[in-house]
Amino acid sequence: MVKKKITIGIHCFNEEENILIAYKKIKTIIETMKGYKFCFLFVDNASSDKTKEKIKTLIERDKNVRAVLLS
Numbered sequence: 001m002v003k004k005k006i007t008i009g010i011h012c013f014n015e016e017e018n019i020l021i022a023y024k025k026i027k028t029i030i031e032t033m034k035g036y037k038f039c040f041l042f043v044d045n046a047s048s049d050k051t052k053e054k055i056k057t058l059i060e061r062d063k064n065v066r067a068v069l070l071s
Helices: 019-030 051-061
Strands: 004-012 036-045 065-070
Touching: 004 019, 019 036, 019 051, 036 051, 051 065
Parallel strands: 004 036, 036 065
Antiparallel strands: none
């Protein structure tokens, strides 16, 4: 069976405290959905906090996480 692919776009600006929370909550939901393959796409709009570092950590841990890091 071919799984349908869904990309979840998450726009960020100074969200270092919320990146991991959002990722975990969404991941919990999508793990229950069979027949779909999910990818996360974080788009950081030049955050001045540690948002980029948090996203990069997720990329290292999960091959389904991607990012666009704007400057």
